[in-house]
Amino acid sequence: xxEFARTVQGSHRDEIDAAAIASAGLAADAVHxxxxxxxxxxxxxxxxxxxxxxxxxxxxxxxxxxxxxxxEKFWIADALDAVLExxxxxxxxxxxxxxxxPRERAERRGPVRRAIAGNFAGTQLVAAHxxxxxxxxxxxxxxxxxxxxxxxxxxxxxTRLLALKxxxxxxxxxxxxxxxxxxxxxxxxTRKAIAQAAWPIGATEIPDADRTFFETFVFGGTEGxxxxxxxxxxxxxxxGLTSAHGDTVAARLxx
Amino acid sequence: MAFDIDRYTATxxxxxxxxxxxxTFDTDPLPESxxxxxxxxxxxxxxxxxYLRDLLTTPSxxxxxxxxxxxxxxxxxxxxxxxxxxxxxxxxxxxxxxxxKATRLKLGWKDRLDPIKQSIMGGLVGNDFVAVHMAWGxxxxxxxxxxxxxxxxxxxxxxxxxxxxxxxRQETRHVAFYASQARDRLKDSKKAQKxxxxxxxxxxxxxxxxVQEESEVTHVMNHLFAGPDGRKxxxxxxxxxxxxxxxxxxxxxxxxxxxxxxxx
Numbered sequence: 001x002x003e004f005a006r007t008v009q010g011s012h013r014d015e016i017d018a019a020a021i022a023s024a025g026l027a028a029d030a031v032h033x034x035x036x037x038x039x040x041x042x043x044x045x046x047x048x049x050x051x052x053x054x055x056x057x058x059x060x061x062x063x064x065x066x067x068x069x070x071x072e073k074f075w076i077a078d079a080l081d082a083v084l085e086x087x088x089x090x091x092x093x094x095x096x097x098x099x100x101x102p103r104e105r106a107e108r109r110g111p112v113r114r115a116i117a118g119n120f121a122g123t124q125l126v127a128a129h130x131x132x133x134x135x136x137x138x139x140x141x142x143x144x145x146x147x148x149x150x151x152x153x154x155x156x157x158x159t160r161l162l163a164l165k166x167x168x169x170x171x172x173x174x175x176x177x178x179x180x181x182x183x184x185x186x187x188x189x190t191r192k193a194i195a196q197a198a199w200p201i202g203a204t205e206i207p208d209a210d211r212t213f214f215e216t217f218v219f220g221g222t223e224g225x226x227x228x229x230x231x232x233x234x235x236x237x238x239x240g241l242t243s244a245h246g247d248t249v250a251a252r253l254x255x
Numbered sequence: 256m257a258f259d260i261d262r263y264t265a266t267x268x269x270x271x272x273x274x275x276x277x278x279t280f281d282t283d284p285l286p287e288s289x290x291x292x293x294x295x296x297x298x299x300x301x302x303x304x305x306y307l308r309d310l311l312t313t314p315s316x317x318x319x320x321x322x323x324x325x326x327x328x329x330x331x332x333x334x335x336x337x338x339x340x341x342x343x344x345x346x347x348x349x350x351x352x353x354x355x356k357a358t359r360l361k362l363g364w365k366d367r368l369d370p371i372k373q374s375i376m377g378g379l380v381g382n383d384f385v386a387v388h389m390a391w392g393x394x395x396x397x398x399x400x401x402x403x404x405x406x407x408x409x410x411x412x413x414x415x416x417x418x419x420x421x422x423x424r425q426e427t428r429h430v431a432f433y434a435s436q437a438r439d440r441l442k443d444s445k446k447a448q449k450x451x452x453x454x455x456x457x458x459x460x461x462x463x464x465x466v467q468e469e470s471e472v473t474h475v476m477n478h479l480f481a482g483p484d485g486r487k488x489x490x491x492x493x494x495x496x497x498x499x500x501x502x503x504x505x506x507x508x509x510x511x512x513x514x515x516x517x518x519x
Contacts, residue, residue: 001352005333011265045322049311052304060355063304067333074264074326111312111373123360 001061004167005068009160012079016157018086024153029217031089033147036206036214038080039094040140043202044073053111054118056126065171072164079157096207106196107204127179127186128193134172135194135235135249136201141165142227143200146218180239187240194235194245199252219254228253258435260320263428267327269334270421272341279414280345289410290346292478293339295471296402299463300336301355303329310392312373315385324432331429335422342415362466386440386447387454390499393433394455395462397492398508400426405479405488434499441500448501455496459507473515480512486519 026034048070056062084091109117118125141162148158179186198204203211219228231253232246285293307329315321340350403423407416441448464472480489486509493506512519 002337005337006269008330010268042322045311045316045325049308049316052308052311057305057308058356058359060301060352060359064301064333064352067304067330070326071330074323 001065001171004171005064008068008072009164010071010075012075012157012160013082015160016079016082016086018082021083021086021153022088024151026083026087026089026151026153030147030151030154031084031087032210032213033143033150033217034080034083035089035094036210037140037143037147038077038084038091039206039210040200040202041073041077041080042093043205044070044077046205047201049111050114051129053115054121054125054129055123056118056129058123059126062126062130062175065175069168072168076161076164079161083154083157094207094210096209098204098206099208099211101198104196104198104204107198121189122185124179124183124186125189127176127183128190130172130179131176131190131238132193132197132201134169134176135197135231136199137165137169137172138231138234139200139253141169142224142231143214143218145227146224150217177239180241184240191241191245194241194248197249197252199249215254224254258320258324258432260323260432263432264323264327267331270331270338270418270425272338272418272421275414275417277341277345277414279412280342283412284346285342285410285412285415288474288478289406290343290348291471292406292475293343294348294350295463295467295475296406297336297339297343297350298355298358298467299399300332300339301350302359302463302466303332303336305359305466306392306395309369309373310388313385313388314382315388321436328429328432331425335425338418338422342418358466382440383444383447383450386437386444387451389433389437389440390451390455390496390502391459393430393437393499394459394492394496394507396426396430396433397495398489399462400430401488401492402475402479405485409479434495437499441502445501451499452501452505455502455507456505459511461508461511464511473517476512476515476517481517483519485517486512 048066051057051066052063081091121128144158144161144165148155180190200214203214206214218224228250232243232250234246235241235249236243236246307325310316310325316325336350343350400423403419403426407419407423410416437451441451461472461476463475479485489508489512490506492508496507497503497505
């Protein structure tokens with residue numbers, strides 16, 4: 001953890017060749033994906049709030065991770081802003097009606113209900129938080145890979161960002177596996193979190209039309225379905241989780 | 256004066272100590288009472304994330320400037336904790352994440368209800384509640400800044416003094432953010448002024464009180480602020496707070512010394 005904290009990545013702007021991006025241009029779909037990803041990365045503090053109002057805030061090792069993780073995600077959002085600026089695209093946050101699926105009610109809860117539910121769940125809820133965080137990183141890697149395919153001029157940046165996500169995954173997967181292997185209640189709470197989840201994390205804050213675009217563009221095609229299946233396999237391989245949990249995640253990625 | 260958030264984020268960094276010769280602590284170790292105060296400061300810096308939680312229950316984190324600041328500030332404070340832990344480690348005092356977790360677990364129900372209370376207050380009071388948080392944060396940062404500079408001066412240890420000055424420099428920027436936010440939000444709302452005055456005069460306590468044992472709070476206050484010079488510093492902090500709109504005449508930091516019987 002301390003090694004990660006010591007080597008966090010700040011601004012990427014010096015590494016971004018804005019002139020090359022401007023002259024190559026970006027297809028409308030690529031711009032759209034960049035905007036969705038930027039808004040998701042910018043939603044990090046909102047995610048942090050949802051974690052910190054529960055017992056997760058007591059775990060100093062996890063909060064130390066979240067501190068560096070939020071810092072890196074701030075600068076990832078800034079890098080995506082730099083891309084949008086380079087092609088003269090709109091940098092405003094996406095706006096529009098949200099999806100109001102009853103299944104996602106738990107994801108839309110405010111801090112009061114989350115804190116109350118968190119108090120009932122107790123300290124093992126951390127396992128659910130790190131596991132859903134891990135799944136979210138896998139999903140975001142798939143999305144960034146898709147971006148690299150859709151816009152080759154961004155391939156250097158995508159490689160950089162995938163490497164950052166690899167480091168987040170290293171922490172989260174080790175932590176999730178340890179917690180899930182050690183405690184039945186941790187498994188139970190994690191299964192429940194997967195049943196209630198909307199992907200990617202923060203999706204409930206993104207307009208419905210943009211979520212549909214994300215689901216179709218990243219996970220809709222043959223390759224997208226393969227990527228979703230890979231994520232399902234990884235979920236199923238976690239201690240205490242089965243292929244049914246993996247399938248639940250995959251089914252929602254392209255819903 | 257407006258706070259330049261872009262400049263702040265672009266220059267926000269972990270406090271550096273690799274260039275400082277910590278081996279001088281082997282030949283010139285710090286006295287026990289100083290280590291006790293440093294330990295307190297170290298814990299508090301690590302616990303910043305708990306205070307962040309309270310701020311995040313208000314709608315303010317969705318404002319881009321506030322969100323950007325919170326991200327950087329939380330990380331800078333974490334690194335203050337790491338730097339102070341490195342000094343303590345040179346004196347064979349280990350601060351590890353499990354101990355910090357134990358401290359947080361000990362807080363029990365009060366801590367579990369806090370986010371609920373904070374969110375409900377935020378919901379009832381709305382944006383004016385953000386002003387209270389900002390004024391509270393300014394009071395905390397002003398006193399932290401004074402504490403670090405005072406510690407540097409009292410101890411007279413060149414390596415420790417340099418580290419504490421670096422930390423204090425970052426705290427100065429935190430002060431600038433909180434104070435400018437508090438000023439802007441308070442000046443436009445009489446209700447926010449009343450609320451901030453009420454909250455600070457009734458509930459404010461030195462940073463770390465409520466989390467640390469009261470005996471430790473008293474030790475730190477005594478160590479840093481006892482005597483006429485300490486009292487003068489505390490009055491300076493109070494005078495800054497009292498310049499915020501609607502907070503004229505407040506002496507919350509001095510009151511907290513009086514309450515603990517710290518001699519002037």
